[in-house]
Amino acid sequence: MSDFDVIIVGGGSAGATLAGQLSEDPKLRVLLLEAGRRDVSPWIHIPATFFKIMHKGRDAVMIEGEPEAQLDGRPFVVPQGRVLGGGSSVNAMLYLRGQPADYDGWAAMGADGWGWDEVLPVFRALESNDTFDDAYHGTDGPLSVSAPRHRHPLSEAFVAAGAEAQIRPNPDFNGARQEGIGFFQTTTRKGRRCSSARAFLAPARQRPNLTIMTNAPVDRVTIENSRATGVRLADGREITARREVVLSGGAFATPLMLMRSGLGPRDQLDAHGIPVIRDLPGVGENFQDHAIVPIEVKTRQPVSVVGEDRMPRGALHMLRYLWDRGGLLSSNMVEAGGFVDVGGEGRPNVQLHFMPGYNAAKGVMQIEGHGVTYSVCVLRPRSRGTVKLRSSDPAERGIFRSGVLSHPDDLALSLKALRMGLSLLDQPALTAVLGDRKRPAPGPDSDESLTDYIRSHAKTVYHPAGTARMGAADDPEAVVGADLRVRGVGGLRVADASVMPCLPSGNTNAPTIMIGARAARFIQEQA
Structure with a gap:
């Protein structure tokens, strides 16, 4: 348990990528520690059944926040993958990178070398796209990206309604322009999910220099003379690392592990009797998430996917899927969508x-x-939340306040976005197939009533980020530098969505995988 060069804590989107790519170097002995189990559930790998993972609760956990006044007194609840592949094993598989300006913004905030020109080649090298081969896409990387095998007629109607509302059709949200409406590409391969565990760990499992330990939650990093020396598991066992420890636990687990290790805001560490190794006030701050506001409408005919998982129709769909990996079960369910400039x-x-x-x-x-559900989501929220220690016990999940909708600009833009979303119901393509509106309840749609609805119904779209953010050396709130090294501690990095200075304009899985790949490159170059 001591013969490792690099220990990676967390086998999610970034951690599995990092372990797979780092172990390509036979001179490095790599240990990957995952708190959950292997990705053995069949529901993980069939695209349409990902919701079963959430409901079963074994491979995903619900992080429940404190009640928040701006959310009508509700707690904000964020599911997190607890399985190899992490979020990439339980999400809706949308492949989206965001906008070039997002990454140029990271660089301007002190994450030097993370601008669009630096990250685009990494995205392309990772990607194996079955549709596009151009300056924006790669075709021979380990991460499979596919066009939808199934397009539901209701999804087609939604895209048509967007075009009727003068939202331009867009076949590629990761190309020259993000703006428009269309069908999402997904991280799937021949009708099966392509998680980071499948893309990066599966080819690496037989390498003698890679060890994968599941059901192995970590308490903290062990540190001597301001240098990380290994980790202590929650059961008390210690494992040493000759070169580096990399935390890839995500926006909740990573800041808590840092704080239990003596790295974080002094007042929190003092309050829980944890010796302060480095006073890092930014640990656990800057929490961000994308919040969606749903619109739900009854269909005129019984043509939605409601009940399609019940017998006998469920069995017929499974037979079709087993035959050629096609049909409804090959769908990620969130098939269509778009990006618009509101205001x-x-x-x-x-x-x-x-x-x-x-x-x-x-x-x-x-x-x-x-019925159908579609939603609007503010892409670059200004609201911020926190993740704090509840105690020094690694079994405790911490005190979480999302801060979602706490900034008035986010609420104002959500209202404009909701009105735009409701206006799509007037387009012929949707009036032909949809009937009564269920949520928000039909009414005068005053600013007050819609604002109340937003506060009471906004929910996560599973993109927690920012709680150990990158920044310049003179930024007191930055936790890691541009090379992902933790400030003031040798041999310790963070590689997950917690390092994002701010959210990208879209889903976070692809950017998080990119962060894991860059961490592997940094470690290899500096080894």
């Missing part, structure tokens, strides 16, 4: 997601019958 900002600031069924999220009161 003339100059680039898209709102994302649309469409699902040909009612919202099936855990904890959401279900609507009877057939």
Whole structure:
């Protein structure tokens, strides 16, 4: 348990990528520690059944925040993958990078070398796209990116309604322009999910220099003379690392591990009797997430996906899927969407997601019958939250306040976005297939009533980030530098979505995988 060069804590989107790529160097002995189990559930690998993972609760955990006044007194609840592949094993598989200005913004905030010109080649090298081969896309990388095998007629109607509303059709949200409406590409390969565990770990498992330990939660990093020497598991065992420890636990687990290791805001560490090794006030601050506001509408005919998982139709769909990996089960369900500029900002600031069924999220009161759900999402929120220690016990999940909608600009833009989303219901393509609106409840749609609805129904779209952010050396809130090294501690890096200075304008899985790949490159270059 001591013969390792690099220990990676967390086998999610970034950690699995990092372990797979780093172990390509036979001179490096790599240990990957994952708190959850292997990705053995069949529901993980069939695209349409990812919601079953959330409901079963074994390979995903619900991080429940404190009640928040701006959310109508509700806690903000964020699911997190607890399985090899992490979020990439339980998400809706959308492949989106964001906008070039997002990464140039990171560089301007002190993450030198993370501008668009630096990260685009990494995205291209990682990608194996089955549709596009151009300056924006790669075709021979380990991460499979595919066009949809299944397009539901209701999803087609939504895209058509967007075009009728003068939102331009866009076949490639990761190309020259993000703005428009269309069908998402997904991280799938021949009708199966392509998580980071499948793309990067599966080819690496037989390498003698890579060890993967599952069901191995970590308490803290062990540090001597201001240098990371290894980790202590939650069961008390210690493992040493000759060169580096990399935390890839995500926006919740990573800051808590840092604080339990004596790295974080002095007042929090003192309050829990943890010796302060480095006073890093930014640890656990800067929490961000994308929040969606759902619109749910009844269909005129029973043509949505509601009930399609029940017998006998479920069995027929499974037979079709086993035959050729096609049909409804090959769908990621969130098939269509788009990016729009609401209010003339100059680039898209709102994302649309469409699902040909009612919202099936855990904890959401279900609507009877057939219907659709589509949502609006503010892409670059200004609201910020926190993740703090509840105690020094690694079994405790911490005190979480999302801060979602706490900034008035986010609430104002959400209102404009919701009105734009509701206006799509007037387009002929949707009036032909949709009936009564269920949520928000039909009414006068005053600013007050819609604002109340936003506060009471906004929910996560599973993109927590920012709690150990990158920044310049003179930035007191920065936790890591541009090389992902933790300030003031040798041999310790962070590689996950927590290092993002701010959210990219879209889903976070692809950017997080990119962060894992860059961490591998940094370690290899400096080894």
